[in-house]
Amino acid sequence: MLKIAVIGTGRIGRMHAENIAAHPRAALAGVYDIHTPSATEVAEKLEVPQFESVEAVLASPEVDAILIASSTATHADLIEAAVAVGKPVLCEKPIDLSLDRVNACAARIKDSNVPIMLGFVRRLDSGHAGVREAITSGRIGDLHQVIITSRDPDMAPDAYMEVSGGIFRDMTIHDFDMARFILGEEVTEVAATGSRLVKPELMEKLDDYDTVTVVLKTASGKQAIINNSRRAVYGYDQRVEAFGSAGMAISENHAMTKVRLFGADHTESAPPLLNFFIERYDPAFAAEIGAFVDAVEQGTQPPMTFEDGRQALILAEAAIKSAKEGRTILTKDIG
Amino acid sequence: MLKIAVIGTGRIGRMHAENIAAHPRAALAGVYDIHTPSATEVAEKLEVPQFESVEAVLASPEVDAILIASSTATHADLIEAAVAVGKPVLCEKPIDLSLDRVNACAARIKDSNVPIMLGFVRRLDSGHAGVREAITSGRIGDLHQVIITSRDPDMAPDAYMEVSGGIFRDMTIHDFDMARFILGEEVTEVAATGSRLVKPELMEKLDDYDTVTVVLKTASGKQAIINNSRRAVYGYDQRVEAFGSAGMAISENHAMTKVRLFGADHTESAPPLLNFFIERYDPAFAAEIGAFVDAVEQGTQPPMTFEDGRQALILAEAAIKSAKEGRTILTKDIG
Amino acid sequence: MLKIAVIGTGRIGRMHAENIAAHPRAALAGVYDIHTPSATEVAEKLEVPQFESVEAVLASPEVDAILIASSTATHADLIEAAVAVGKPVLCEKPIDLSLDRVNACAARIKDSNVPIMLGFVRRLDSGHAGVREAITSGRIGDLHQVIITSRDPDMAPDAYMEVSGGIFRDMTIHDFDMARFILGEEVTEVAATGSRLVKPELMEKLDDYDTVTVVLKTASGKQAIINNSRRAVYGYDQRVEAFGSAGMAISENHAMTKVRLFGADHTESAPPLLNFFIERYDPAFAAEIGAFVDAVEQGTQPPMTFEDGRQALILAEAAIKSAKEGRTILTKDIG
Amino acid sequence: MLKIAVIGTGRIGRMHAENIAAHPRAALAGVYDIHTPSATEVAEKLEVPQFESVEAVLASPEVDAILIASSTATHADLIEAAVAVGKPVLCEKPIDLSLDRVNACAARIKDSNVPIMLGFVRRLDSGHAGVREAITSGRIGDLHQVIITSRDPDMAPDAYMEVSGGIFRDMTIHDFDMARFILGEEVTEVAATGSRLVKPELMEKLDDYDTVTVVLKTASGKQAIINNSRRAVYGYDQRVEAFGSAGMAISENHAMTKVRLFGADHTESAPPLLNFFIERYDPAFAAEIGAFVDAVEQGTQPPMTFEDGRQALILAEAAIKSAKEGRTILTKDIG
Structure with a gap:
């Protein structure tokens, strides 16, 4: 069982959270969204913890991996942060709207072995x-x-x-x-x-x-x-x-x-x-x-890198x- | 070129007449219908002779074979008549509504070698x-x-x-x-x-x-x-x-x-x-x-007998x- | 949440057990099969109780309803037993191979209001x-x-x-x-x-x-x-x-x-x-x-009765x- | 009946000749091809005259209109010649490989009312x-x-x-x-x-x-x-x-x-x-x-000009x- 936390509980994040909860080899470790009520709703419905911050997600020993479904502008930062704490990432596309930012992110994570998968579903x-x-x-x-x-x-x-x-x-x-x-x-x-x-x-x-x-x-x-x-x-x-x-x-x-x-x-x-x-x-x-x-x-x-x-x-x-x-x-x- | 006469110039007979006229290996020898104006119309349109009677069709040396598209009740008689004069027949279905009549017809033509083809198109x-x-x-x-x-x-x-x-x-x-x-x-x-x-x-x-x-x-x-x-x-x-x-x-x-x-x-x-x-x-x-x-x-x-x-x-x-x-x-x- | 027990854990029963477990409005109350190892496997995989007998299923306060996926010969008996204890039934088809047995069963349950649904999926x-x-x-x-x-x-x-x-x-x-x-x-x-x-x-x-x-x-x-x-x-x-x-x-x-x-x-x-x-x-x-x-x-x-x-x-x-x-x-x- | 001559009896010209011959409102006035045996074959098969030259086609009072199916390089010249003698043209595509030649042709025929149709079938x-x-x-x-x-x-x-x-x-x-x-x-x-x-x-x-x-x-x-x-x-x-x-x-x-x-x-x-x-x-x-x-x-x-x-x-x-x-x-x- 891979315990996955979901960051971002909009329409797509919610769907991912449900899929994780239903998956026989995955468990939903909890959810976070900067818009608190959205995360609360999902957490209550799926009976999982709601994290108080991104930092809490990153720090939690109950979180094996992170699914990023927050707004595009946050993706690159979150990837870098997750890699820094060694947590594998499944990130919704695109990585960022700026190719420079993506290249910078690539440079920062290039020596890491932490699995990163892109959501080109x-x-x-x-x-x-x-x-x-x-x-x-x-x-x-x-x-x-x-x-x-x-x-x-x-x-x-x-x-x-x-x-x-x-x-x-x-x-x-x-x-x-x-x-x-x-x-x-x-x-x-x-x-x-x-x-x-x-x-x-x-x-x-x-x-x-x-x-x-x-x-x-x-x-x-x-x-x-x-x-x-x-x-x-x-x-x-x-x-x-x-x-x-x-x-x-x-x-x-x-x-x-x-x-x-x-x-x-x-x-x-x-x-x-x-x-x-x-x-x-x-x-x-x-x-x-x-x-x-x-x-x-x-x-x-990962099939999509x-x-x-x-x-x-x-x-x-x-x-x-x-x-x-x-x-x-x-x-x-x-x- | 097989010269074929068409007996019966209703909707189906007319179509057959046109197909014969257009076929590279067949020629339309003429048409006959008990309803004279119908035959006249087809004969004029396709520029072929109009026969005056079934007997004329049967007797004509210009007719190699006969396509029967007249009303069902005439089919068996016409088949027998055509066979009698040795002219091959392509007959619209059904041969007759009465199985007895069909059996009688079969008995009468059974010693003939004249080709008979049924219109199971x-x-x-x-x-x-x-x-x-x-x-x-x-x-x-x-x-x-x-x-x-x-x-x-x-x-x-x-x-x-x-x-x-x-x-x-x-x-x-x-x-x-x-x-x-x-x-x-x-x-x-x-x-x-x-x-x-x-x-x-x-x-x-x-x-x-x-x-x-x-x-x-x-x-x-x-x-x-x-x-x-x-x-x-x-x-x-x-x-x-x-x-x-x-x-x-x-x-x-x-x-x-x-x-x-x-x-x-x-x-x-x-x-x-x-x-x-x-x-x-x-x-x-x-x-x-x-x-x-x-x-x-x-x-x-014939593919349909x-x-x-x-x-x-x-x-x-x-x-x-x-x-x-x-x-x-x-x-x-x-x- | 309707707590449903599954009787019969062959190929179909197993599938039903998984569907119940995954359903947002149902819970799998446990499983039973006369062939114990089959039930054990399903119970362990889905982390639910394994019942020791049909009687235990019928008697359990943790069981709101029963899904019958055992062999055909047991269906009518199980329906009658479930109805007797007031537990709703979802029964795989057919009710029985004998129409007489089905009619007898119908007679026995006819005054009951317990919902019975047939698996004409x-x-x-x-x-x-x-x-x-x-x-x-x-x-x-x-x-x-x-x-x-x-x-x-x-x-x-x-x-x-x-x-x-x-x-x-x-x-x-x-x-x-x-x-x-x-x-x-x-x-x-x-x-x-x-x-x-x-x-x-x-x-x-x-x-x-x-x-x-x-x-x-x-x-x-x-x-x-x-x-x-x-x-x-x-x-x-x-x-x-x-x-x-x-x-x-x-x-x-x-x-x-x-x-x-x-x-x-x-x-x-x-x-x-x-x-x-x-x-x-x-x-x-x-x-x-x-x-x-x-x-x-x-x-x-029920859509199928x-x-x-x-x-x-x-x-x-x-x-x-x-x-x-x-x-x-x-x-x-x-x- | 429009009497149409076909110039060019390669694969496409032959097909057009057959279509003209079979059309109820057109007649095949004859065929011509610079490669004489090709034209002879079509003329004999369809029982129509074989012209001896393009000029003969253009001059013939038996030719109401011309279908051009010869090689591309001849199209523009033939269009101009046909227009000059007032014979309508159905011309296979393209008019010419050179846009300059096409423009010149357009200039020459622009005051004519002779129908020209292009074979964009x-x-x-x-x-x-x-x-x-x-x-x-x-x-x-x-x-x-x-x-x-x-x-x-x-x-x-x-x-x-x-x-x-x-x-x-x-x-x-x-x-x-x-x-x-x-x-x-x-x-x-x-x-x-x-x-x-x-x-x-x-x-x-x-x-x-x-x-x-x-x-x-x-x-x-x-x-x-x-x-x-x-x-x-x-x-x-x-x-x-x-x-x-x-x-x-x-x-x-x-x-x-x-x-x-x-x-x-x-x-x-x-x-x-x-x-x-x-x-x-x-x-x-x-x-x-x-x-x-x-x-x-x-x-x-014409639907294609x-x-x-x-x-x-x-x-x-x-x-x-x-x-x-x-x-x-x-x-x-x-x-």
Whole structure:
């Protein structure tokens, strides 16, 4: 039993806390949130201790490991603090909105052996992982093109959008990681374009985009296309397609149920897609806890590392620059 | 070039006439219909002669073969007449509503070598034939169960229903043939049940059904299930499923286009199914002309024979009896 | 928190014990199995008490309710005993292989208000329930035909087959309940046919079938077709189709993942179906515990009742008789 | 009856000749090919005259209109010559590999009223046209993103590749037109990237690519993504996806048959896709003849114009430049 404390009890932290509590090989050591009532609610519901401070979490002998689900700005500090006391970390993405801060954090923890795992949970989805497996097993031959379609069911509240760091750092970050996972090779070139179609005024104000396309290329010429939208009325659209010399593998969407309706003006109509990531990636979030426990207890490499988090951020920086300058950016010129 | 005359220029005869005219290895020798204006219209449109009588068709040296698409009551007489003058026949189903008449016809033509082909066109559908091929090639192992779903988009006019011979002889007849085609083995037992759900008053009046289920069994125990409805609002539903010891093959429906729509309350919505048999089995009807030409010119066995027509009618008779008596009927007790 | 004890810790009982333990509104009060080591293993793993006898379970003040997952022969006795001490029951199907025994049990408990829920878990599947909902909401109009395809991935060991009570009582029983659930109306006529195609010698020896088709009809003429096989190599095949005057609803199969493969000789190839009921109906089994807690704590009618269990058994008896006698059996002549 | 002569009787010209011959409102006036035996073969098979020269075609009073299916280098000259004698033209794409030549041609014919239709046949595909219709009818709201997946089943012979003009002018040209058709708005920005993955040596030698991605953007911010490969082992992959504020429409692939296979290691496996454009777009090619007849006889605007051909070439030029220079190209800077 790995005793894990959860820092941050917003929507995602709460879900992680429940998954830890339900996991046969993990125990919820307690929770903390700077917003005390939120932590109290979770602590009472799950019948676990509520810590009074981050320091209390770090110091507690009842805490084997820490899951960081607090606001992005706190991630790097918490990682450094946890590493300093030797407690393994499972940290929600992104590590930080600033690549400099991430690089500084990397420098500080580079001599440590404390396991750090990044919450790029989609790698643990059975469909997306199945696409990766179709590649590594040779079933689709040499990989040529990857298409990642990733659209949120709706935009977050304006207040969140203002601090999100922009679509590339906040939303595409997951797809950058997915592209790296599927490509199996580092990206060398990034070309991005953004539009303001969903909420043009807000996007204009924030100098951000709500609809983007990013094309990535590796040294060997493999291409990955990411297309994002902040709002898909039919639900959370999450598809991954890998095309190769010997075939293709596609990870398809998940509808709310497996019912198909037929009527006078339609056939095979399925319900909307699962909405939103907590529902869609529910089994992957549960698997994430198991993978973290494995990494800590068996000393195996976490499936998603700090370096994966850093690389995804490099791609985000490159995409931002590319969209602004209207040209392809070489990743070696970033970071 | 096989010169084929068409007797009967109703909806189906007209389609056959056009297919013959367009076929690279067939020529339309002319048309005849007891309703003269109908034949005139087709003859003028396709620029072919209009015959003045059945006798003229039979006697014409310009006619190599005859396609019979006139009303059911004339089929057996016309087959006998064509055989008498040595002209090959492609006859629309059914041969006759009366099994006795069919048996008499069979007796009269049994010493002839004139090719006779029955219009069980569905055997030539690439999907249904693909299911059969999956069986004969061994891909699904030993066949265990067959499910044939066959629903018309709507009921024919009342006037037609009154002379149709009832659902089993008129509509299920195609599915009986399909069952025999897929089973690859004669049916020994028939259990049928009928309901009056679409047009109860009319069905009551005609002592007929609009919704039926028939279960067929062969000597070796293979089962085939046929389900029919006279009205499916989503279009012409034509599916064949074959289940075996090593797998399953399904021939799927054909929607009007390959467009899928996604909206706030549905995903993957396709348009209604092709409506009706002329659209759905269009390529099969064209292939039917080719198969007939082959049978006549190369002396090969037609893919659908007079005997196939007789066997399907035996199953229809058994089904009628079974639905009435509420018990399984042995086909050896029919005919 | 409803404290539930589990009697019977075989494969199904174990799964139920885990679901109870994980349920936010239920607690696992302990387990019992006549085979002590099996119960010990579960008790230790889930850290709950192991009861020494059925009597101890019945007498324990720590036990609010009982889940019966022991062998079929014990079900009726345990139900009666639980009712006698006022403890609500969630009982795996079937109640008993003998309709007489079930009727006797019904008579004994008929004056009791103790909630009894039957384990017809498929009613709680989101797909099948969605089909039912499409009917009750009027989306497909008046119901005309139901097709239930239900095939196990493989046959149980011979030893089990010998005590199973035969395919109709053991396997089709679930489909009889599903047919009643979807039809929303009692079945009046049953016509069944059976074949021996998967394991002919064993079936011959047991006077049983491995491949069956059952056609059910209600007083208003609605038809339901059930087709079963004891072995489908592609996995656990569980489909429900409801056809009505205004459309159709289909509950589709669940493949192991959502990956589709394309290669030189195939496209859109999905993996085999989830195998077996514990995987396929996993969310439904979890929902079953919740529904039981609701029924007990809120006094609502359980979604699957003792009477549902009795009616399904009547259909099984009718099917057995029909398959033997080759005729349609009226349910009013059974039981 | 519009009497159409076909110039060029290679694979495509032959197909057009057959379609014209079979069309109820068109007649094949004769054929010509610089390679005489090819024209002779088609003329004899279809029983039509063989012209001795282009001049003979242009001069013939038996020729109402001309279909140009000869080599690309002859297209512009033939268009100009046909316009000069007042004969309407249906010309295969592209008009020419040189934008300068196309512009010169445009200048020469700009005062003529002779109908010119370009062979961008995909616009007439029921699926792709259905996607367009979903947009114009408002069913998917404001259009935001378009994804066009277009992969050939295999590379043409090396000899053809050497004169093709490169992937953007030869293959993507169709997708550029499709993008314009679906977007319904001119493209202002083009960003392209190419890789050499299928036949690297040949591509290197020709300074061409076999795997490309192009991102297009309109003034209002609509995005279109095109991805091409010269070789897809599973067949001719032709998909169009349009994503908008109120939904999504997808035009799906066409498999060889509608059979789905299920076995021990796969489910729902369909056959490979129709291979190649003549099979896949067969109904669209037939519709193209009808649309051309309409345009000539009724004086309606052809659905695909000379200007459509010119605009597609502008996008190709922009893509070539973008792929070389690694930056976004504005279409206003081309041509």
